[in-house]
């Protein structure tokens with residue numbers, strides 16, 4: 356079949372739940388603990404670097420066949436139990452008219468940062484299918500290419516994390532401008548979050564309708580907030596995105612880092628699966644959340660730079676803490692870092708799959 360033909364095929368939703376990843380999302384028992392990695396496609400892989408020599412990050416995303424190929428690379432090389440669409444949480448910034456560039460060594464740069472009510476009102480109207488159709492096209496290609504037991508995860512940034520890039524104009528350590536807007540100009544903050552939650556809902560629902568079989572909402576930097584500020588300034592907007600995705604009938608993963616004090620509120624905002632990072636032991640985090648959600652995590656990405664016996668000890672510690680309870684998806688606590696040895700990543704997949712329990 357040619358690519359244009361593929362793109363007009365209706366996506367079929369995976370309903371047979373042969374996939375251990377989808378089963379774990381629903382807290383059903385599995386033979387093995389499913390494992391995938393945030394940022395499993397990226398510069399630590401030679402196959403990815405070969406493509407990046409020819410295309411920029413944004414060019415990869417905008418060419419559905421290339422984005423699909425990059426998505427497949429870790430599935431082939433590592434034997435993970437799920438694929439994550441190759442895209443970026445900041446792609447919606449482009450059609451919003453704010454300008455996006457990934458500067459070498461600097462990370463994302465947003466030309467027109469948003470600071471005032473006029474800036475919020477100047478953001479362009481957004482329609483996911485027409486503005487980011489290339490993402491939906493990549494999803495449709497992947498649904499035809501992936502083995503039936505390897506589900507495709509779609510994703511978007513959560514309103515807070517995307518807002519932080521838009522307000523700061525790029526990456527930030529202190530979130531000074533973001534939090535200053537919250538505390539000093541709450542009307543601007545709420546107008547921006549209202550707009551972003553609508554945009555991100557539209558984007559995530561479009562991915563599900565194109566064929567994504569699960570979705571993850573990345574609130575990577577939300578741990579910068581107190582629980583009170585999370586509840587007032589973030590929760591209602593995340594809730595809108597998470598619940599709209601849930602209404603589409605696929606499992607929803609709600610991810611953040613540094614979230615130990617936020618976990619109960621993040622659970623209230625929504626998600627069938629809550630991400631845990633390494634700052635909290637997996638069993639303590641799961642206890643805080645309760646038995647009625649699944650959890651994903653939580654190896655420190657830097658453990659992948661250690662010798663294999665040390666990695667194994669720490670992988671087994673996490674699996675022992677999960678203690679065979681249905682609803683654990685093995686992952687890192689955050690994305691794979693550049694220069695991570697590929698062999699160690701592959702070794703973790705095998706360790707998780709071969710784990711025989713606490714015997």
Ligand code: CP3
Nearest residue numbers: 393394395396397412439440441442443444462573575690
């Ligand atoms: O394999 C996958 O996980 C899918 C692809 C993916 C990318 N970005 C591609 C990418 C995903 C899921 C993301 C999400 C993303 N993007 C997040 C949330 C996850 C997280 O890490 O917290 C965030 C905060 C972004 C924004 C972003 N994109 C930053 C801050 C950077 C620069 C930092 C860096 O690593 O260079 C990017 C660039 C980016 N997005 C890369 C990749 C593979 C870097 C590699 C490259 O330039 O080729």
